[in-house]
Amino acid sequence: MEILEKVRELVKPQYDKLGCWIHSWMHIEDVVKFSRELAELEGIDPFPCIVAAYCHDLGRIEEELRELRGDLYLPHALLSIEPTIDVLKEVGIFGVNFAKIVEAVAVHSYRVYEGNNEVARILQDADKLVGLGPRGFLDLIKHFGKEDLIDPQEIIKHARDKEKLRGFDKIAMEKIKQGLLLENVIKGLNIKIEYANMFHADSAKQLGKEGVEYLKNIRDQLIFKFGV
Numbered sequence: 001m002e003i004l005e006k007v008r009e010l011v012k013p014q015y016d017k018l019g020c021w022i023h024s025w026m027h028i029e030d031v032v033k034f035s036r037e038l039a040e041l042e043g044i045d046p047f048p049c050i051v052a053a054y055c056h057d058l059g060r061i062e063e064e065l066r067e068l069r070g071d072l073y074l075p076h077a078l079l080s081i082e083p084t085i086d087v088l089k090e091v092g093i094f095g096v097n098f099a100k101i102v103e104a105v106a107v108h109s110y111r112v113y114e115g116n117n118e119v120a121r122i123l124q125d126a127d128k129l130v131g132l133g134p135r136g137f138l139d140l141i142k143h144f145g146k147e148d149l150i151d152p153q154e155i156i157k158h159a160r161d162k163e164k165l166r167g168f169d170k171i172a173m174e175k176i177k178q179g180l181l182l183e184n185v186i187k188g189l190n191i192k193i194e195y196a197n198m199f200h201a202d203s204a205k206q207l208g209k210e211g212v213e214y215l216k217n218i219r220d221q222l223i224f225k226f227g228v
C-alpha cells in the first residue's frame, strides 16, 4: 500500500472519534487538498506537506478528552506531536521528513511562524485557507461563538456545496442578535480577515482572496445592521 494511503487509514478512525464537527474529517481532507495544491504551486515536494496535513489536528482528540475530564488545558498542536510520531514510525517515515513534519504539526497554530521549514509554512497556509469563505463563517460561529446556528449534520452533508453554504450563512446571520454572540462572531471575523496578511506563500494569498472578501462582506453587513 502506498504510504499516503497508509497514513490516511491510520488517522481517519481517530478523527472520526471527534465530537466537534469543525475539525472532523472534512476539515482534514480539505487541509490535505490545499497542502497538495500549494506545494505543487510553490514547487515543493508535496509528500511531507500532505502527511503533516493528515496528522496536524490529531491532538484535538486528546484535547476533547482532557476537557471532558477537566484536566489542565494544553494547546492541541502540542497534543498532536505524540500521535503524529506514532503514525510516522508506523509507516516508516524518518530523517529530514520526520523532523519537518513533526515541527510543522507542533507549530501549526502559532500566530506567527518565521522559521524556514517549508512544510510548516505550507501547512499553516492550507489550514487558514480552509477557514475562509462560506463554510469558514459557519466554523467561526461555533469556534468563537460556541453555538451551532445551523445543524452540523446539514453543514457536513453540504460541506462542498458553496451555494447551499451561502444560504446557511444567510440564515445564521438572521439568527445573530445583539450581544455576546455578535461580539464573538465579529471578533472571529476580524481574526480571519487578518489571515490575508499572514499567508507565507503568494499562491496562498491569491487562493485566499475571494474567501477573505466574502468574510469582510459579512462583517460589514453585521456592522451596518447592528451599528457596532
Ligand SMILES: [Fe+2]
Binding pocket: 056, 057, 076, 077, 108, 109
Ligand atoms: Fe489545528
Ligand SMILES: [Fe+2]
Binding pocket: 023, 027, 031, 056, 057, 127
Ligand atoms: Fe486544522
